Amino acid sequence: MRKVLKGNGAVAEAVRLARAEVISAYPITPQTSIIEEIASMVSRGSLEAQFIKVESEHSALAGCIAAASAGARTFTATSAQGLALMHELIHWAAGGRLPIVLADVNRAMAPGWSIWTDQNDTLSQRDTGWMQVYCQSSQEVVDSVVQAYKVSERVLLPTMVVLDAFFLSHTYEDVEVPEQVMVDRFLPPLELPHRMDMERPAALGNLVFPDRYMEFREKMDLAHGVALGVWEEVGREWGELTGRPYGLVEEYRMDGAELVLVTAATTASTARPVIDALREAGVPAGLLRLRVFRPFPAERIRAILGGRKKVVILDRNCSFGHHGIFHQEIKSALYELPHGEQPVLHGIIAGLGGRDITPDDLHGMLDGAWSGKITAPVTWWDVLPVKDRERAAVTMVEGG
Amino acid sequence: MIEIRIHGRGGQGTVIASQILAEAAFREGKHVQAFPSFGSERRGAPVAAFVRLDTEPILVRTEIYEPDGLIVLDQSLILQKLVDVTQGLKEGGWILVNSSHPPEDFAHLGPYRLATVDASRIAAEHRLGSITAPIVNTAILGAFSAFTGLVGLEAIAEAISATVPVKSEANVEAARAAAVAVSVAEPAPAGR
Incomplete structure (x- = not known):
């Protein structure tokens, strides 16, 4: 019903x-x-x-x-x-x-x-x-x-x-x-x-x-x-x-995808029209949605991501000091790929504390990774600029 | 996809209005989403609720920033400039205000399609809430149906009956009365 x-x-x-x-x-x-x-x-x-x-x-x-x-x-x-x-x-x-x-x-x-x-x-x-x-x-x-x-x-x-x-x-x-x-x-x-x-x-x-x-x-x-x-x-x-089958992960428009967004939860739903728009613009984008995180489907993920050019892993979480957690896990799963099949990984930490992750944000992340504008292994998305990292790190006040 | 933002004050049934609207559109076979502004609410403070309607399954799961139309349950939010109600409203969008004034009185909001309905009076006449704090959320949805044509009045009536456990008949009657009483402004000249 x-x-x-x-x-x-x-x-x-x-x-x-x-x-x-x-x-x-x-x-x-x-x-x-x-x-x-x-x-x-x-x-x-x-x-x-x-x-x-x-x-x-x-x-x-x-x-x-x-x-x-x-x-x-x-x-x-x-x-x-x-x-x-x-x-x-x-x-x-x-x-x-x-x-x-x-x-x-x-x-x-x-x-x-x-x-x-x-x-x-x-x-x-x-x-x-x-x-x-x-x-x-x-x-x-x-x-x-x-x-x-x-x-x-x-x-x-x-x-x-x-x-x-x-x-x-x-x-x-x-x-x-x-x-x-x-x-x-x-x-x-x-x-x-x-x-x-x-x-x-x-x-x-x-x-x-x-x-x-x-x-x-x-x-x-x-x-x-x-x-x-x-x-x-x-x-x-x-x-x-x-009529509603489920798997460990969900692939969306992954045929021929060279730029892959990996994420979980509602953001993966919001991402689908974004992937469609990128495809229409000629960008070979696809989406891999993580559904079952434990047990961790490392083999499936390795098979899906092996040989892709760029993978953007969007984490709505952070293991402070070492990446978003999905990013860590996926990186470890891909270690067993032969060298030539390793995609370039870009971790994005976004949406913490309920900050909205909009289609515009997703476009920004994917366009940035594809065009080479995003180069860092990990990017904190949409945060106030930090002028002095050393100082910001040890002050409790906003910004720095 | 149609995106609607509903403005009101805590306690006026703003969130319930979004649910009834979604339920009504659902009964007409639409896919729907309805949600409150994601925060804590206080009685009397400005609140907002949101609705998405589409013939296709709705994939986008974010807040609404550029609505197609607005429903304003409390004109004091506009008159006292408590909320920038038109923020993000799409060009050519529509605004329905609970007000005893003619819609032309809100022309200063911009080149939008305007309508008003005295939902407070109609709700009070149907003994919904009290005279000083009438519950206007059902009445205004009748006016919404007549003004926008996005959801039929019968679906609104059914959704009210299914959603509102207390005085559901009076609530339905108020919606029907408001559908007749709504006053729609002549289209604003372009570039105004």
């Missing part, structure tokens, strides 16, 4: 369709309306679930971990500082091999205090063992949340489904909400193999000596490898059921 929903409403609809059994969550802007809507569904009876109100995000995820350990399908949602507060338990959920699904509405980390979008909150959780999917539309949000349960429950790893603050979370748009019958066929009830069971007593989370710890960690790494194939398979199956 087609409906007008905002991104946060799309998350709630998907959680209802997935028949989550335990929702444990704490409010934070811009995520709050996700759990408000789910709470309302639970009280109306349109979702049969336990909604646990907690006193912090740390407890929110603890609630999911406990319920998931008992074999329940669980959900939580958060943003920015809330996700950071969960961090200890983010590791616990992955190490416990619990298929929890968490929606994170990307919000910039404080200070400076911000409620607007960027990706540093979720990318700071990169090394926890969670899978991460970045969405470009509310349609993809609905579809990805349901898919995330299927993949998570197959490979026993939790998933973060990520959506941009405001550009998705608070934007109403028309969305196809799948039928419950179809989702029920797609997503059978959770059967967690290592769930707590009174008939089969076992200890969870106990001390693991050095002679065994590494094997558990290797299993997580192996699961990420397996998950690459599972995301592809599940994305194809979803496509057969709905």
